[in-house]
Amino acid sequence: MTSGPEFPDDFRAALVDLFRWRRDVRRFKPTPLPEGALERLLDVASIAPSVGLSQPWRFVVIESAECRAAVRACFERCNAEALASFSGERAALYARLKLAGLNEAPCQFAVFADRATEQGHGLGRLTMPATIDYSAVMAIHTFWLAARAEGIGMGWVSIIDPAEMATILDVPPEWTLIGYFCVGYPSENHSMPELEREGWEVRRTSTIMTR
Numbered sequence: 001m002t003s004g005p006e007f008p009d010d011f012r013a014a015l016v017d018l019f020r021w022r023r024d025v026r027r028f029k030p031t032p033l034p035e036g037a038l039e040r041l042l043d044v045a046s047i048a049p050s051v052g053l054s055q056p057w058r059f060v061v062i063e064s065a066e067c068r069a070a071v072r073a074c075f076e077r078c079n080a081e082a083l084a085s086f087s088g089e090r091a092a093l094y095a096r097l098k099l100a101g102l103n104e105a106p107c108q109f110a111v112f113a114d115r116a117t118e119q120g121h122g123l124g125r126l127t128m129p130a131t132i133d134y135s136a137v138m139a140i141h142t143f144w145l146a147a148r149a150e151g152i153g154m155g156w157v158s159i160i161d162p163a164e165m166a167t168i169l170d171v172p173p174e175w176t177l178i179g180y181f182c183v184g185y186p187s188e189n190h191s192m193p194e195l196e197r198e199g200w201e202v203r204r205t206s207t208i209m210t211r
């Protein structure tokens with residue numbers, strides 16, 4: 001048996017800084033990522049834990065102008081519907097928020113969870129089948145942190161219709177959309193999340209219960 005690595009105090013402090021500086025980026029520079037950077041970060045994402053070692057994440061990189069235009073149109077329709085669901089000051093605030101970087105981000109990809117995967121042989125999924133989706137989220141978070149460590153920003157676009165996205169991207173029917181992501185170098189950096197800066201919501205402390 002080999003001993004595990006030891007992480008010194010300065011590494012642990014830097015790791016907490018990384019967690020704090022992870023941001024949902026909406027404003028990107030047009031600068032492309034270095035050659036192979038996206039593929040390398042996706043490889044890092046695949047180190048993430050998954051239920052039964054199922055690795056159910058499926059990455060779809062969107063490069064064609066036609067697909068990107070269709071995704072943007074999907075977002076714009078869903079965003080208009082979301083705006084209509086609010087009223088008064090909340091609607092005005094929602095209208096001011098920048099909720100996607102679809103026009104600027106040089107890299108865009110979708111993450112799906114393959115609920116029908118045979119890898120892992122179903123271990124850990126009988127009573128909690130949603131762990132397949134949770135595993136894909138772990139891969140997303142791993143990518144996000146690895147990208148931020150290199151100064152690369154990422155934004156999660158959730159104001160989209162999953163069924164329409166599956167049609168646009170022409171994926172197998174057993175794949176479930178987890179999220180759509182914009183990736184690139186941020187055009188600005190802030191220590192506070194934009195939603196907090198704009199007054200949409202404030203970060204709260206963890207809810208901890210004991211029994």
